Amino acid sequence: MDASEAMRVNRALNKMSKLYRAVKARKLAELGLHPGQDVLLWLLAQEREGMTVSELAARIGIEPPTATRSLARLENSGWFRREAVATDRRQVRIVVTDAGHELVPAIERVWAELAEQTMGGTSDEQREIVLAALEQANDRLRGDVGEAVLAEE
Template identity: 80%
Template sequence: MDASEAMRVNRTLNKMSKLYRAAKARKLAALGLHPGQDVLLWVLAQERDGMTVSQLAARLGIEQPTATRSLARLEGGGWFRREPVATDRRQVRIVVTDAGHRLLPDIERAWAELADEALGQVGAEQRAIVLTALEQANDTFRAMVGEGPLTEE
């Protein structure tokens, strides 16, 4: 890849990353969420019986203190509750409430709108090529930084 193409790739990816995050922040703000909280809540909701903070952190690929801080910021929304783990009094299980489950379709709708706004005008064949290229780039970067493959995002 020559220097001008490398500059174009870097400039485009940097700008797209910033713009995507800003667009996502606007959509999520309408739901009372910040970027990242949507994924956290969605992942939690996949486990009907909830999960511990350490399980959540592992699932998201983040450190446990980061998960704890994120949950603290979400606490006021009434979207989850904490329940003691009977076998380990030091642990709590985070369980999504009915209010949290009712929010999931709105989160998924915001994601669908973002995807459509980003690539909806691109033809199906081109979209498949773009998505494959982006997924390959993500795999390369995950390997570079020592992250395992993503299970959910």
């Protein structure tokens, strides 16, 4: 790849990342969420019995202190509750409340709207080519990082 093509790729990916995050932030703000909190809450809602902070952090691909800080920012939302883990008093299980479960369809709607806004107007074939290229790029970059990072955030 020559320098001008590399510059074009870098510019396009940087711009896409910034624009995608900005639009996502606006859409999530209407729900009272910030980017990243949507993924956290959605993942928690998939486990009816909840998850420990360590389990959640591992699932997202972040450190437990980062998950703890994210949860602290959501603490007063009423979307989850903390329950003691009977077998380990040092651990707490994060369990999504009914209010949190009611928010999940709105989160999924934001994701669908954002995907449509981003990819709308492309043919099925173009969309498949773009998605395959992005997934391959993610796999190569993930290999360099050495982490199992969750898609979205």
